[in-house]
Amino acid sequence: MSDITAALATALGLIARLDARLVEIVALSLQVSLTAVAVAAGLGLPLGAAVALGRFPGRRVLIVVLNSLMGLPPVVVGLVVYLLLSRAGPLGPLGLLFTPSAMVIAQATLITPIIAALTRQVIEDAWREYEEQLRSLGVTPRRAILTLLWDTRFSLVTAVLAGFGRASAEVGAVMIVGGNIDGVTRVMTTAIALETSKGDLPLALGLGLILITLVMGVNTAAYVIKEAAQRKFG
């Protein structure tokens, strides 16, 4: 119990004095995860919608694959991205390993299937509802995808938030491809892992509480914006 009280006190202390290193780590965490979400949404939303509406051989297999990839182990993603970006790997000359860009690539890889799979379900349900209408208007598949993505945008916010949650919470991938370098690639989750291994459990747990608060903040913001937009555009 005393550990948990100490953790709370540590967390509040760090927040109260706006610890400079903490601010740096928080900023990098948000920058990496939000960029990864933007990239993953850019790929996952159209991909999910295309799979929902497309009729092509192997579609069912693809759906099962997409759904399974939602459970990709972060450490495996980290390892694959590491091998690709390593100097000895195919993308080595880019020199991206141990940079925030590498972390974005790993997280985007991890969450694109999540966003795509959830989008596929949402769009497929909406398609069932609007199919006749859209068909009678004779819209092209491309147009239909864009229409449905727009019409279901409020539901899709949840898909994107699920991706953000996964990205900001994972440690396995960013640890491997980022290297947890102080001041360069150290984010909240790798800092927590580091403090745990130093045996400073109150500080580790305190950082954990701050991370959870941050994620709640992002989700609250998304919820408020969604509500406001829903009222305005219905």
Added chain:
Amino acid sequence: MRRHRLLTIIGALTIAILAAAPALAQDKFITVASTTSTEQSGLFGHILPLFKAKTGIEVRVIAQGTGQALDTGRRGDADVVFVHDRAAEEKFVAEGFGVERREVMYNDFVLVGPKSDPAKIAGTKDIAAALKKIAEAKAPFASRGDKSGTHAAELRLWKIAGVDPDSGKGTWYRETGSGMGPTLNTAAAMDAYALTDRGTWISFKNRRNLAIVVEGDHRLFNQYGVMLVNPAKHPHVKKDLGMAFIEWVTSPEGQKAIADYKIEGEQLFFPNYRKDGAS
């Protein structure tokens, strides 16, 4: 037309990824693959700012086990390797992956264990005899099991003690497969013995019942070495900046910085670079 738009999207995503590189990134930096003991004990936090103030070179440290750090160097993902396993380091150099290996400093390993001391070895000096007693008592022992420098040293000591720890696997000999800190956390939680470097032990906070039981045996000596990743194998290695770092840690100034690092008055690492290569 459609392909054109696709290219635009891919381009935008690429820019997004690259834009994530922080503005604070500097050109003048080197990547050093090192061990958890040097990073987590706070040594690098103490000496690297001094090095940067002198040369303007930023040092980015990846803290890994010695085996993994050497592998990072082997793949060309670091400019300098700073580790503690002489046999593995010499192999690394012999295979042509490293050059300019120098011995920089040492500290020692200590055997920690629960205060209840089931193997009755507290205060003894002979590490081989102590390990033998642990095996005979089948007292829990937490091993790194991760090919780190400390793991290699532990396996050498078991060999000297004439014990095959694999015989206790699944019962008293427990491989955590993780770093020094996590292994100490595990040992603290299950009242196990563990071999650790003194630096990590001094800065480790979650000790619970653990205390040092055996120390001072000359076989617990722990030498750290530094080397440049061979630019002939990996042309992108920052040879000049990397050598500047190696020169500095082995210079009187760098050696003094190492000696000056203390936690609660206790010196963690002892500089011992000698030009003729002996130590």
